[in-house]
Amino acid sequence: MTAPGPAARELDLTGVPCPLNWVRTRLALEAMRPGEELVVRLDPGEPRESVPRSAAEEGHLVERAGERVRVVRR
Amino acid sequence: MTLSEAELERYSRQLVMPEWSSAAQERLRSASAVVVGAGALGCPAATYLVAAGIGRLGIVDDDRVELSNLHRQPLHLTPDVGARKAENAGVKLGFLNPETVIEPFPARLEERNAEALLAGADVVVDASDSFSTRYLVNETCCTLGTPLVEGGILGLTGLVMAIVPGESACYRCAFPVAPEPGSVPSCREAGVLGAVGGVLGALQALEATKLVTGVGEPLRDRILQFDGASGEPTAIATRRREDCPACAGVEVDLPARARDAETAGRP
Numbered sequence: 590m591t592a593p594g595p596a597a598r599e600l601d602l603t604g605v606p607c608p609l610n611w612v613r614t615r616l617a618l619e620a621m622r623p624g625e626e627l628v629v630r631l632d633p634g635e636p637r638e639s640v641p642r643s644a645a646e647e648g649h650l651v652e653r654a655g656e657r658v659r660v661v662r663r
Numbered sequence: 664m665t666l667s668e669a670e671l672e673r674y675s676r677q678l679v680m681p682e683w684s685s686a687a688q689e690r691l692r693s694a695s696a697v698v699v700g701a702g703a704l705g706c707p708a709a710t711y712l713v714a715a716g717i718g719r720l721g722i723v724d725d726d727r728v729e730l731s732n733l734h735r736q737p738l739h740l741t742p743d744v745g746a747r748k749a750e751n752a753g754v755k756l757g758f759l760n761p762e763t764v765i766e767p768f769p770a771r772l773e774e775r776n777a778e779a780l781l782a783g784a785d786v787v788v789d790a791s792d793s794f795s796t797r798y799l800v801n802e803t804c805c806t807l808g809t810p811l812v813e814g815g816i817l818g819l820t821g822l823v824m825a826i827v828p829g830e831s832a833c834y835r836c837a838f839p840v841a842p843e844p845g846s847v848p849s850c851r852e853a854g855v856l857g858a859v860g861g862v863l864g865a866l867q868a869l870e871a872t873k874l875v876t877g878v879g880e881p882l883r884d885r886i887l888q889f890d891g892a893s894g895e896p897t898a899i900a901t902r903r904r905e906d907c908p909a910c911a912g913v914e915v916d917l918p919a920r921a922r923d924a925e926t927a928g929r930p
Contacts, residue, residue, distance in 0.1 A: 608676065612679055615678065615679070616678075616685050619686070
């Protein structure tokens with residue numbers, strides 16, 4: 590079993606268009622330490638397609654669950 | 664200081680680049696540049712530096728806008744004919760990005776004022792149109808230890824090089840003697856195509872951006888020549904001359920440079 594870590598940071602990016610949603614995600618990740626988690630909420634369509642892809646391309650661990658995307662900072 | 668909402672939106676297309684970061688953007692914002700010349704090279708160079716978010720930009724030129732300038736100097740528009748170039752460029756750049764502090768200097772850069780005009784800059788872009796000014800800017804930057812981006816255009820060709828005094832070849836290392844007066848036609852005699860100024864001026868802005876942010880690899884010890892007729896760029900290697908009268912005695916003082924970068928752009 591895993592002990593619950595510190596609460597993951599959440600970023601509500603619904604209503605924020607591309608590429609500003611990725612800019613915000615990236616800045617939040619830059620301010621975090623490796624292994625820390627960020628949960629972002631995204632609009633359907635392009636945002637939900639491209640933000641996780643960009644995060645994965647930069648080497649972060651990405652897990653999609655509906656409108657929420659969990660990113661573990663590399 | 665973190666970036667504001669408006670800055671995030673304004674710079675979003677560069678903030679998404681993998682090579683860029685908010686730290687690079689903040690370094691650019693805390694940097695100060697001086698562009699010597701508000702002409703064919705200075706207009707695009709200043710435009711892209713201001714658009715990208717440089718913190719302060721000084722622009723030096725004592726000329727007035729003439730009708731024959733407009734084909735290659737895109738900050739100057741037809742209704743601006745007769746206006747002072749430095750001031751007119753300053754107005755247009757202020758419209759482009761009100762986040763940048765613009766300082767127009769409607770003066771000719773000469774030996775008596777060169778140090779005063781260039782002091783405090785983190786990078787100088789030489790967009791002047793004469794060999795004597797170019798050597799003077801180079802020598803002043805070597806004295807001050809200020810990184811410099813040289814550029815020049817003629818006809819369909821141009822060149823650009825980045826100079827870190829004490830570290831890489833300066834303009835006089837690369838070109839020890841000025842050509843005999845009259846041996847090289849000036850822009851006025853030989854003509855120039857505006858788009859060539861756009862290419863080289865934009866390259867100067869790119870080199871200056873790289874020098875102040877640490878992003879990418881500036882053209883140190885390399886001269887990039889661009890032949891607009893063929894579209895061929897050629898990089899030519901160059902190096903410091905031990906007996907260079909401009910930079911031989913210049914030592915890099917890295918801690919001092921870091922300190923300068925730390926305090927630059929802050930009132």
